[in-house]
Amino acid sequence: MACAPKAERDAVRYLEIGYQGYFMCRIATDPDPTNELKGRSGYTLALPGEDELDQAIRLQFKDTPRNLREPAHRMDGKEFESVAVYSMAFNGQALTGHEILGAPVDLIGTDAPLTGPIFESRNNIVGSDNTMAFVVNPFHLVFKNGDGKDFLHASAAVNPANPDQKIWEVTDPAIYGPRLPVGSVFDGDDELNMATGVFDYDEYFRARAEWLRLQIAGRALEIRLFELLQGTAQPQDLAKLLDEITVPGYRAQATALLADIRQQDPDFAKKWRGDILDELLAEAELAMQKYKTRLYQLEFWGNRVVSKMGTKISWDHFVEGDRATSSLHDFEAGGKTWSVDYNQPWRIKYWYGGWDGDLLLGYHRGALYLPALPAS
């Protein structure tokens, strides 16, 4: 009777599920306190019309489009795709065409009174901002089917010996040492740069600053036009403004608008006066101030913002808490049926990086390793 060598029978085989994509984190940054809602002294902000800062790591962020700031796309024009499964492999062999490829992945849970999973440091109280030694807490990863139902859970406690203990209740941080990062890169690497498509971080934010200046110039022009229509500014003010506009594209646009006004009948302005003009003026003023604040943060904090595009923090730990899988419980690979093993700890590796502190978006990539045994 044929029998596999013992070493082969006992070897651990893993089903590897790779996932990646952009995450949003409306995180307060030093020297703001961790639970700052607006962002007043750090480099991150909650702008008018957006949700408040809440620190939550969101792997699925597209359901709140109000929080996706312009320009809401990458430098190369591609969309910011949220986190989804992108690869499957078993025992080192790729499993192509599997139905869960493309499935959305999410982190759930709360760390009350905060409202979602966060990068825990609390200004060096439970972690370290100086070394970026954060625990992702709580850690409860969820994979979802196309119909939105969960088919795979994997969670880990801060203190496996006392799963209900909160991180702030832990006296000795060595207890959650395995949950702290295992590596950090602060000046970029190939994997990070390829993922984000950004290779020159200075240029990335120089272009952003230029884009913001363009928006500010545009709004300034709108405001002058509205004021002109209100009768609070004179035509010569607009002409002066035109002379001051050096941002490409806007001078031509402004000239055309001025010509339009001059060619209109004398009643043109009257049609625009009143509440609607006040509203337009207020909207333009608010939009301009928002752009100004974003630009201020980029200029005020400089390299502190720029360097985060090249920062990549890696974790590698077991998930020994609640685990469950439905559609993946048994799976086919190499002509055999395999079963996920719950008696062994699962393992997960992941990194967060390429953080754009202006858009509050970064890149996330991970792989969950599920040990498997031949189905009985």
Add this chain to the structure above:
Amino acid sequence: MADQRSELARLLRQASTVEHQLLLVYLYTIFSLKSGADATCSAAEWESVRRWYSKMLMIARQEMEHLSLVQSMLLAIGEKPYFNRDNLVEEPPIEGEAARMVPQPVQFPIVLQPFNQKTIEEYVCVESPSYDTLIAYNQPIPTWCFTDDANHDNCVLKPFDSYLDLGGAKPDEEIGAGSIEMLYAQIRELFENLDEDAFDSPYSQVEVVSEYQIFLFPVTDKASALAAIDLITKQGEGSKASHTYNSHFRIFSDILDELKALTRRNPNFQPAYPWQVVQAASQIPDEKTRSIFKMLNEAYVTLDLMLAGFYYRFSASSGLSITLQQASFAPMMTMVIRPLFEILARLPINGRADGPRTGPTFYLTPQERAVLADPSDTSHYDLGDLNLYVGRMDRLRDQLQVLRTADFPESVRRDLDFMYQNVYRLSNNLPQIFTQGLLPEFNPGS
């Protein structure tokens, strides 16, 4: 030589007092700013307020940097650190005497006051270089700082018989624009004439991370002492800086210009909360607001004691030094003092929604002042005893445990709950770090 060193120490202690006072009154003004838009501050206007907040908080951080550098200079010449200062209010009266309280006249324009045009005008004067320097470096001239104008009473130059005493070098000189620059000029001159062996100090220089526009370095010789003085006066007054350098003087001047422009455009614009400067807890009718006020003052004193303990007898291999290094800065300032200050500023002192808000007095008792003036004085506090700090943190934790369930607005309760968690852990971190050291993963040097 001994007289020269003694005079230098005396002036450095004055500089310490000035920097300490300034950072407190600046913080007081900053936290009076509204935390969001409302009926008298539109969302667009609040974006300016947000940027002022950011800029002014940077100034306050740099005042802390100046305070730290002055301590380093004292330590460098063998003097103990000095965190004592004059109180910004008079001694609190016993309960019931509040009605008879009147604001105490204080020296110089260093008084607790909320954000408004007059306050910022005064801060421009405080940070202004002398008239000659303004001219020499092509700086804007804040004319109100140099006129005896009754509308700017606090900017009227005052005699040297207050705490800022430049040694009678110019008996007819007055305190006002340029006085701080002059103080540091005298300190610089004394350092320049000091022998290098005067830097043979028994004290170690503290190790503090330089970040967020704070630049700290050890002062161990004449060159580093002069560099520290030049940095302080460059950041503050813009001395020896280009005319585009964003000194504190220029930042306050720019904020003032922007404030005036916004007020011209909208006369109803109010960037700060309605405010009442209180001199003591007894002037706060609302019990819950009063409890936050008291807790904040107590937390501030704890921070002062921690800093004095940290700067005095610092050693990189001392468990106490490492513990205080980890507790005093990021968590204590950012996660305790500031959140408590912001909570206090959100609570009307009379319990009515439209009632005035207030800030802390930062009051120091004579016993506290004694140990901050001489950290080796153990008659009331032993700064070398970890239990001093643990006991104070435990008391703060216990107060928060009660208050987090009190009848505050939900947003305040949530913030108090979060602060309770953090102080709970912070009070545990003190003995943990003291006995076990810092986890290697948290140590930038490992």
